[in-house]
Structures are given as structure tokens and as C-alpha cells.
Amino acid sequence: MATMQEVATRAGVSIATVSFVVNGTKRVSPATRERVTAAMAELGFRNNVVARALASKRTRIIALLHPALEHRLGSTSMKFFMSAANRASELGYHLVLWPVVTGPDELRDLLSGGLVDGVVVMEVKMEDSRIERLTDLRVPFISIGRTADTTHLPFVDIDFEKTMEDGLDYLTGLGHRRIGLVIEDLEGTSMAGYAPHIRSERTFRESMTRRGLLPHVVTCGPGAAGGRQAAADLLATEPDISAVIVMKDDSAFGLVRGLSTAGRRVPDDVSVLSIASSDEAGAQSEPVLSTMNAPGHELGKLAVEALIEQLDGAAAPDAELPHLLLPCLLHVAGSTAPAPA
Amino acid sequence: MATMQEVATRAGVSIATVSFVVNGTKRVSPATRERVTAAMAELGFRNNVVARALASKRTRIIALLHPALEHRLGSTSMKFFMSAANRASELGYHLVLWPVVTGPDELRDLLSGGLVDGVVVMEVKMEDSRIERLTDLRVPFISIGRTADTTHLPFVDIDFEKTMEDGLDYLTGLGHRRIGLVIEDLEGTSMAGYAPHIRSERTFRESMTRRGLLPHVVTCGPGAAGGRQAAADLLATEPDISAVIVMKDDSAFGLVRGLSTAGRRVPDDVSVLSIASSDEAGAQSEPVLSTMNAPGHELGKLAVEALIEQLDGAAAPDAELPHLLLPCLLHVAGSTAPAPA
Incomplete structure (x- = not known):
């Protein structure tokens, strides 16, 4: 693949200008844009996720961290995951499930380079080191589940x-x-x-x-x-x-x-x-x-919406953190009846 | 995050030298390596996945493509996935589940920039456009499942x-x-x-x-x-x-x-x-x-091993493609008996 530098040289513009075109920002004149896109086409440069990560720090990838190798990904978790992935897709993001046990170093390695725009955490413990680490790394995230102290935690959860x-x-x-x-x-x-x-x-x-x-x-x-x-x-x-x-x-x-x-x-x-x-x-x-x-369908959707609001800068800077609880709803079928006399 | 160029300038070396250090290749003298790592530490440069993607085209990320939004991720698929993720982790790779419907353009966008080193495809149809696209993109991949024509397809599958x-x-x-x-x-x-x-x-x-x-x-x-x-x-x-x-x-x-x-x-x-x-x-x-x-446990593991053999260049260039079939094994319990007279 051609580099942005090669595209810039061929088009006779700066790397920054190539980056503006890759980003789709409006600060480039039509003539310059055409020179850049022509150079990209000639050199086989592709507007791919790594280029976007470099150019804009935006990959439109959201990682859902689930310790699936330690804790069975059951049908309730699956519903959260599917709903989150679906909603992310509708909003123009890719949501991937990252199943491996993620220690602090692995989290930093994966998240510090701009590979993912944001994170959804699942299967949260009362004390959860992943939450502190995400906060330290300043990676936008939302938690499906709550730690004991939720003061600084953006979350949705079952009540x-x-x-x-x-x-x-x-x-x-x-x-x-x-x-x-x-x-x-x-x-x-x-x-x-x-x-x-x-x-x-x-x-x-x-x-x-x-x-x-x-x-x-x-x-x-x-x-x-x-x-x-x-x-x-x-x-x-x-x-x-x-x-x-x-x-x-x-x-x-x-x-x-x-x-x-x-x-x-x-x-x-x-x-x-x-x-x-x-x-x-x-x-x-x-x-x-x-x-x-x-309420996996509702909470998966709401989690992703709240996260993407953060990512897109649509949340007011002084907005309160999302703290959203929904209870499970009763559906009476055949296994419950009045107590025997 | 500091760029490799900034690290190179600070250390007084070329970008290529920084890249060698990031890659862990042996072509750098101890003194130079020390200058580069010191510059990386001073500038907060991290040896992260995006840097590795640029420096070496290796991220050690494997994407498992599963159309989970179209086809339920059932317990059998889950076993393939968990086994593949576990084995990848043991071999020093990260395996992520990419659930969204992946059309040809999305596949190219995601795969052409070196974001992932290789791909595992699941839920394969008799004619499957994803396979052609992966072949065209020259992305190393393995299929869990078989198309009708398997001549050029590296696969493991249930027999x-x-x-x-x-x-x-x-x-x-x-x-x-x-x-x-x-x-x-x-x-x-x-x-x-x-x-x-x-x-x-x-x-x-x-x-x-x-x-x-x-x-x-x-x-x-x-x-x-x-x-x-x-x-x-x-x-x-x-x-x-x-x-x-x-x-x-x-x-x-x-x-x-x-x-x-x-x-x-x-x-x-x-x-x-x-x-x-x-x-x-x-x-x-x-x-x-x-x-x-x-045999989800065995096939998930074997699929990842065959893929990583390709990625690490351990497979001989003229080696035959993996074509591995295992049948389901019978376990007799209580629901089968001789036919009634």
C-alpha cells in the first residue's frame, strides 16, 4: 500500500492535506481534493482503518470487552452483544467482541494507539481493575454493569x-x-x-x-x-x-x-x-x-448510543454520566402458582 | 502519542531504525537500541498495535468473521470460537469476533490496511463471496466450513x-x-x-x-x-x-x-x-x-494453528492447503433404542 507521504508527493500537497481528504473534512478546495484523490487512485492508496487511525484518531471501531474465556458467554450476554453490535452498525460503527482476558498491559497496548474509538465493558465485578485502567487511559468507554462505587462510572445495567x-x-x-x-x-x-x-x-x-x-x-x-x-x-x-x-x-x-x-x-x-x-x-x-x-436488547442499544454520543462529541462537556438501570420484567408462564395450602 | 518520526528525530536515527526496534529485529546495535528506547520513553511513544501495523504490517490480531447478526451464534459455533480464541491467545495472538454483515467493500476497508494479520471465516455457504474477496485481497485466512468448490480453499470443517x-x-x-x-x-x-x-x-x-x-x-x-x-x-x-x-x-x-x-x-x-x-x-x-x-474444540484449535503457521511463514511455500475434516462422534444416552417390533 502507498503511504500518505507518497500520495502527498505525487499530488504536490502536504501530508496534512492528504489527511484532510482522508478525513473528509471540508477545508480542502475541490481542485486540490481532486489532485489528492487522483494520486490516491494512481498509487492504490486506500482509505482504510489504519490510515484513518493515523489521520484522524478515528477508526469507528468499538471493542466490547467480554472475558468469554473465563465466563461462559450465555444467551443473556449474547443478547446484549447482538443488540450493541446491531446498533453500532446502524450508527456507522463496527463493534467487535474482544474475548481474551485483558490484563492492564494488554489493555494499554490495544487501546493507546487509537485502534479503537471506544470500549464497552461487560461482566463487571464489584471491584474491577479494567475500569480504573480505562479511566487512566482516557479511552471513551461505557460499562454494561456496575462496580460497587459508580460515582465516576458511565454505565447501563440491569436493576x-x-x-x-x-x-x-x-x-x-x-x-x-x-x-x-x-x-x-x-x-x-x-x-x-x-x-x-x-x-x-x-x-x-x-x-x-x-x-x-x-x-x-x-x-x-x-x-x-x-x-x-x-x-x-x-x-x-x-x-x-x-x-x-x-x-x-x-x-x-x-x-x-x-x-x-x-x-x-x-x-x-x-x-x-x-x-x-x-x-x-x-x-x-x-x-x-x-x-x-x-432487558438485553434495550440496554445493549442504549449503551452503544451513550458511548457514540461521547465519541461524536454530542454529549455536553458538563453532561452527567449515563447511569441507567432497567429491571427485568415478569412474564408469568406455567411454573409458578399459589403456595400449597 | 508521539510519532515514529519524532522518536527518530529525538534519537538521531532514521524512521527505519525506530521501526526495527519496534519490530524487535536484531539489526540494531545495543547503543542505538538504547537511544531509541530512551527517546520512546521520553516522548511517551508506545509500542502499540497501530505502530506495529505501520512498522511491520503485523498486529497479531486475527479477525473471526461470523455473521452473528444474521445467524444465531449457537452453542456449537461458540465452542469453535472459544477454542480458536484460546489457542490464538496461547500462541501470542488476539482473536476478535467481527459480527457485522461484511460486504465486499467493508471487508476491503477493514483488511487492506494491515489492521489484522489474518482472518478466520465461519458460517460458510456453498457459494460464499467472502471467500473470493479474501483471496483477491491476498489476506491470509482459513475457513471453518467449506464452499462447494474447495480446490483453492484452506479449511477445517465438520465431516x-x-x-x-x-x-x-x-x-x-x-x-x-x-x-x-x-x-x-x-x-x-x-x-x-x-x-x-x-x-x-x-x-x-x-x-x-x-x-x-x-x-x-x-x-x-x-x-x-x-x-x-x-x-x-x-x-x-x-x-x-x-x-x-x-x-x-x-x-x-x-x-x-x-x-x-x-x-x-x-x-x-x-x-x-x-x-x-x-x-x-x-x-x-x-x-x-x-x-x-x-468437534468444535479440536477444529477451532486446528484452524488457528494452520492460520498462524501461514502467518509466521512456517508453512512451506509449496505446502498443500489445509483440508481437514473431522466427523461428529456418537454418544449414546437415553433417547435412542431398538425400533419397536
Whole structure:
């Protein structure tokens, strides 16, 4: 590929002028622009992303950082990702998924050269070194998820606190008093401290206690087998459990089967409510699961819009940081019913 | 960020010398190297990916092109992707997932500037314009999947032909004669012509006919609801069907439920074999599904190794193109049994 210097020499202009043309700014006369574009064509110079990175510091590439090699990219995360990628594409950006574990040095190496215009961070922990690093590097970013301290954090997130309260309102409204929570076991893994689980479990414990009820929490291993084991563990803790909230799509089917194996009919004996889930995931069980559906489509879109507003300089300099929370919405299907008498 | 020119001026060397240092080549004396690295440190020059792209045409970034916005990134694709990303990371490369629909112009724009060193293509159609474009652009690439003509195509792929023959050998060995195939409906979508479906369906039809059996094929819409409908459609075509091959993880559970609703016990009345699947997906049904497991882990790894061999110049110039096929392996669980008498 020809360099900008070669194009500049051929056209008899400065590199800066070539850069203006590559950028599409208006400061170049039509005659000069024509000389530059003719030189670009003759030399095979292409207006590509690396040239743009040099010329303008803009590549229109957004990197979505997801630790997919450490934490399964489940169907809820996928919905965030697809929605973000779609919206970026509509707004003239390319969104790529960067799956590798990104330590501080790797982040700096990737981000300091202007390769990407901005970053979306996913799978955020209560304390997350990636956030500090992005702030230090002054790379425009938005977080899907919240650290413990959100003072300086631009984010969108599921409102896990409200989701859990709404779920408990629904189940206690059906008369349930002995309610369990089944949640992924991340202790000792690199995802320990994952904010959605900590917020959901904390809210469950606090809200149950405030309601004068005992919070039963069991952790759950991967897949259907994990769900079956969680059913056994929960019944060992409280044989008369009448409702379970599960926050783990890939184990919800196994949980229902495990309850059934133990002689509990769903929903006649035990109600099951799957949270941070979706209708499609709920349909992969029998009975079809009542779910609280993650607003992945809305939040993925809003995250990218807020980021691109920053990138395009459309956000007022003194504008407040985006702090946007949406709860999961209840969709009642076949796995929840009034508490047995 | 400082430019290489500024570093060169400060160090009193040529840009080429700075480039040698950035590249880590050995042609620079220790004293000169020290002057250059000191200048880089003083000026805040970073050895980042854009600098490397300019200096050496090497960024150590591999783009995996997946049309995820048009075709669901299912659990089988995810396994290919994760394995490829993991192996790339072990070999010192970054693999990113590029999800957007990539037309010829977008591909050229992204690839011609040296932003990525190489490309992995997924979700290949029998005729796939991306392959021609990558060949024209002379970008090193490998395909996970095969076009109709593979003469000039470096690829790894599931051996769908052998997988289907092996599956039919297994089912006919159990005495089944009335066998159906349930396959995703892509007609009229942008994924029409998707090679795995065309190869599998063609092999099913040819092999059944060769075995003197009638090939019953029904197409299937999304999710559990699609599977339920496919069960009804299949029984309308052949009420005495005794075995079904399904190639659609997200609809296999619905298919089993649909058969059950129609009064067919699995596996006593109808056997179900889920192909291009996994043990984890098979466990999300009751009974646990017998599966033919996609070798996503092996093929993702082998694809990246073959690509990086090309990139690192380790492949002999006259070496044959990688043409690697692995079949899905049978794992018998609870959904298959001898044909009813």
C-alpha cells in the first residue's frame, strides 16, 4: 500500500492535506481534493482503518470487552452483544467482541494507539481493575454493569435490586413463605466478585429478612447436572420449600427435573421463577418457566448510543454520566402458582 | 502519542531504525537500541498495535468473521470460537469476533490496511463471496466450513457426510426403517445456501435412498416452539416414524415434547438422535439425548494453528492447503433404542 507521504508527493500537497481528504473534512478546495484523490487512485492508496487511525484518531471501531474465556458467554450476554453490535452498525460503527482476558498491559497496548474509538465493558465485578485502567487511559468507554462505587462510572445495567424485590413481591403475593435462591457458584474462580450475583444474593437476603422470612441460598454448578444437584441441596436445607428463584438459564431445566425426581410437582408443590432470563430460555422446560426477562436488547442499544454520543462529541462537556438501570420484567408462564395450602 | 518520526528525530536515527526496534529485529546495535528506547520513553511513544501495523504490517490480531447478526451464534459455533480464541491467545495472538454483515467493500476497508494479520471465516455457504474477496485481497485466512468448490480453499470443517452416514448406520443397526430428518429452515433468509445444512440434507436423502428407505425431511422454526411444530409436521408426513435425526440444538427439547404430546414415548416409540450437538446440550432434555458431538474444540484449535503457521511463514511455500475434516462422534444416552417390533 502507498503511504500518505507518497500520495502527498505525487499530488504536490502536504501530508496534512492528504489527511484532510482522508478525513473528509471540508477545508480542502475541490481542485486540490481532486489532485489528492487522483494520486490516491494512481498509487492504490486506500482509505482504510489504519490510515484513518493515523489521520484522524478515528477508526469507528468499538471493542466490547467480554472475558468469554473465563465466563461462559450465555444467551443473556449474547443478547446484549447482538443488540450493541446491531446498533453500532446502524450508527456507522463496527463493534467487535474482544474475548481474551485483558490484563492492564494488554489493555494499554490495544487501546493507546487509537485502534479503537471506544470500549464497552461487560461482566463487571464489584471491584474491577479494567475500569480504573480505562479511566487512566482516557479511552471513551461505557460499562454494561456496575462496580460497587459508580460515582465516576458511565454505565447501563440491569436493576438487580428491583428485579429481586419484584420477584419476591410476586411470590409472596402468591402466598409463598419458604423461598429459596439458586445462584451460580463462582467462588474461587476468576469471576468471583461478579456484581450481578452479589447484588442479587444480597438483595434476596435483605429483603427476605425484612419480610420476616428465612433466606435459603444454594449455589449451583454448570448445566443441567448443576441444576439437579441444586434441587437436592435446597430440599436438604428446607424440605418444605414452596418456591425457588433461579438465576442461571443453563441450570433451570435441571432444577425442575431434580425437583420432579424428588417428588415435587412444578408448580403444584414448588413454584420456579427464572430471573435475568428470557421467554426463549423459559420455553426450554416443561412446564414453560415463568421468567423475569433481562432487558438485553434495550440496554445493549442504549449503551452503544451513550458511548457514540461521547465519541461524536454530542454529549455536553458538563453532561452527567449515563447511569441507567432497567429491571427485568415478569412474564408469568406455567411454573409458578399459589403456595400449597 | 508521539510519532515514529519524532522518536527518530529525538534519537538521531532514521524512521527505519525506530521501526526495527519496534519490530524487535536484531539489526540494531545495543547503543542505538538504547537511544531509541530512551527517546520512546521520553516522548511517551508506545509500542502499540497501530505502530506495529505501520512498522511491520503485523498486529497479531486475527479477525473471526461470523455473521452473528444474521445467524444465531449457537452453542456449537461458540465452542469453535472459544477454542480458536484460546489457542490464538496461547500462541501470542488476539482473536476478535467481527459480527457485522461484511460486504465486499467493508471487508476491503477493514483488511487492506494491515489492521489484522489474518482472518478466520465461519458460517460458510456453498457459494460464499467472502471467500473470493479474501483471496483477491491476498489476506491470509482459513475457513471453518467449506464452499462447494474447495480446490483453492484452506479449511477445517465438520465431516457432515460421514456424520450423517454414521448416524444412519447406528439407527438402521437398531432396526429403524422409517427415519426422519429435522433441520433448520433457512429458505428465504440471508443464510440460504448454508453449507452444513445442504450437505447434511443431501447426504440424508442419498443415503436413505441407497438403503432402500424413504427420506422424510421437515424444516423447523426457532426454539422449542419450532421443535414442537416439527414433531407435528413429521408425524403428519409419516405417522409410523420410529426415529428422528435433529440438527438444531435449540429445538431438540421441543421436538421431544412435541412427540410426547402426540402420544409417542421417547425412546420406546420414537428414537431421537441430535447431531452437530454436545453432551451439555443433550442433557437439557428428558430423557437425556443421544448426540453426535461436534468437534468444535479440536477444529477451532486446528484452524488457528494452520492460520498462524501461514502467518509466521512456517508453512512451506509449496505446502498443500489445509483440508481437514473431522466427523461428529456418537454418544449414546437415553433417547435412542431398538425400533419397536
